[in-house]
Amino acid sequence: MTRSGQEYLESLRDGRSIWLDGERVEDITRHPAFRNTAGSIARLYDLSHDSAHTPVLTRDGAHRAFAVPRGYEDLVARRRAYKVWAEAGFGFLGRTPDYMAGGAAGFAAAPEVFTTDGFDGAANALAYHRRLADGDLYPTFTITNPQGARTPFDAAGGTAEDDPVVRVVAEKDGGIVVRGAKMIGTAAVFGNEVIVGTIEPLAPRDVDRAVCFSIPVDTPGLSFISRVSYEGRARSVFDNPLSSRFDENDALLVCDDVFVPWENVLTYRNVDASFGMWWRTPAYVNFVHQAATRFWTKLEFLAGLAILLTKSNGTYELPPVTQAIGRLLGKVAQAKAFVLAAEASHVEVDGGRGGVMPGKDISFAQRIMAGELYPQAVQEIKLLAGGGVIQLPASGEDLLHPELGPLVRRYMRAPGASSEDRIKLLKLAWDALGSEFASRHEQYERFYHGAPHVYLMQQVWEGDTASCEQLAQSCLDGYTLGGEPKAPDSR
Numbered sequence: 001m002t003r004s005g006q007e008y009l010e011s012l013r014d015g016r017s018i019w020l021d022g023e024r025v026e027d028i029t030r031h032p033a034f035r036n037t038a039g040s041i042a043r044l045y046d047l048s049h050d051s052a053h054t055p056v057l058t059r060d061g062a063h064r065a066f067a068v069p070r071g072y073e074d075l076v077a078r079r080r081a082y083k084v085w086a087e088a089g090f091g092f093l094g095r096t097p098d099y100m101a102g103g104a105a106g107f108a109a110a111p112e113v114f115t116t117d118g119f120d121g122a123a124n125a126l127a128y129h130r131r132l133a134d135g136d137l138y139p140t141f142t143i144t145n146p147q148g149a150r151t152p153f154d155a156a157g158g159t160a161e162d163d164p165v166v167r168v169v170a171e172k173d174g175g176i177v178v179r180g181a182k183m184i185g186t187a188a189v190f191g192n193e194v195i196v197g198t199i200e201p202l203a204p205r206d207v208d209r210a211v212c213f214s215i216p217v218d219t220p221g222l223s224f225i226s227r228v229s230y231e232g233r234a235r236s237v238f239d240n241p242l243s244s245r246f247d248e249n250d251a252l253l254v255c256d257d258v259f260v261p262w263e264n265v266l267t268y269r270n271v272d273a274s275f276g277m278w279w280r281t282p283a284y285v286n287f288v289h290q291a292a293t294r295f296w297t298k299l300e301f302l303a304g305l306a307i308l309l310t311k312s313n314g315t316y317e318l319p320p321v322t323q324a325i326g327r328l329l330g331k332v333a334q335a336k337a338f339v340l341a342a343e344a345s346h347v348e349v350d351g352g353r354g355g356v357m358p359g360k361d362i363s364f365a366q367r368i369m370a371g372e373l374y375p376q377a378v379q380e381i382k383l384l385a386g387g388g389v390i391q392l393p394a395s396g397e398d399l400l401h402p403e404l405g406p407l408v409r410r411y412m413r414a415p416g417a418s419s420e421d422r423i424k425l426l427k428l429a430w431d432a433l434g435s436e437f438a439s440r441h442e443q444y445e446r447f448y449h450g451a452p453h454v455y456l457m458q459q460v461w462e463g464d465t466a467s468c469e470q471l472a473q474s475c476l477d478g479y480t481l482g483g484e485p486k487a488p489d490s491r
């Protein structure tokens, strides 16, 4: 059964080890650096119990993202569910519970990928999916090795003993002991379970690092070292409307000799399965389905912001400004088209279990489009915004000050809008476009699905280079020096 927001918040009060700025955070549901975002996530859970949204968000009592899609209609239904939560966070909550839920459904669609010589993780992968769906748990993941420690540490001049990357250090009765760190645990501090794994290809000698497991966030020895909290720095919701409520957090995950029971282990000392679990199951493509829907929503929000901003600045009707809005709407349509096209080009999942997944080449290409398009859209809107987003009172409280308030109200306004409305709009715009929170979002959209040198190469390896090449070659084959043109081959 889906949980209520209150049940979700209670699940976070479990003694988890979260460090922020030298402080061990006692209760993230009450701490000023986390509580509003925890509340925003709780509202997502409550939406599942809102009769207007229940049929869209749930299926058989669980969130739709946990269901293994069996056909095109299921993919469309899942996207509609993704869209409801994406809109609730205006596209700024990337790792809502439905993100990894789709990944878990991907594991369940192809569990045979987890069966390897020496360790069979298939039953554990299915149990992981069932556990999450039945408990409506919030899963997240950390599958990136800390920069600077990617090659085996001893090969790079350190000792294997000092390797900072998560690795197996011992086998014990009933499980394994792991030690090391992973980056970047987005929203991990808000989750119930976290997957620790590896998405990059590993060399055969990396077997100690070739492990993937999921553990409860309050597991002894597991801690999270948070980056600076934008929510914690926010002055108020009026002053920082996005960062004060949608700061999903990023944290370094540290396993200090963590015991992991065998039933939580998905892959064990196997470089091929640890890599393949993301790529040979629909997990990654399912991630993109959620992320692409959220990205489309975020662009809708940004385009809307640009329209409101330019209307408030009195520039909306100027043809070059209207054209810039047209360009932004074109980007929105492009983002939407990737979602619809990936669904329309769905394929059956290998293994004959009857599952389907969004088309791989279009899903993979979405990462290229989004990583390039997001910074362009932000720049475009900043150019339209001008200086008003900077020339703002330090706090909305200035409006309430007995001496200063009347001055602000008199001199900071636009035709047809009160100074309060204009300041409110401009503060929202700067939080979305220029704040530290906004800057993190630019980095997020560029990197959260991997770095360009990885996904661009992958597009070539996985893409249909042959038919593109063949089409160009058929043109070349159609004429010769001094010869008669031939009729093109029918393809």
Ligand SMILES: Cc1cc2nc3c(=O)[nH]c(=O)nc-3n(C[C@H](O)[C@H](O)[C@H](O)COP(=O)(O)OP(=O)(O)OC[C@H]3O[C@@H](n4cnc5c(N)ncnc54)[C@H](O)[C@@H]3O)c2cc1C
Pocket (backbone or CB within 6 Å): 095, 141, 142, 143, 144, 145, 146, 147, 183, 184, 185, 186, 187, 250, 440, 443, 444, 447, 448, 449, 450, 451, 452, 453
């Ligand atoms: C905001 C944010 C949130 C994230 N959330 C998560 C999360 O929740 N879970 C998770 O597991 N990961 C997460 N990540 C990590 C993300 O997966 C990685 O940042 C991404 O895979 C890139 O790896 P990297 O950061 O090590 O960059 P690098 O691989 O170091 O790449 C950085 C740059 O170095 C250059 N470069 C490096 N190697 C090469 C090469 N071989 N050839 C050419 N150029 C190269 C390129 O210019 C590249 O753009 C997040 C990242 C960000 C920024």
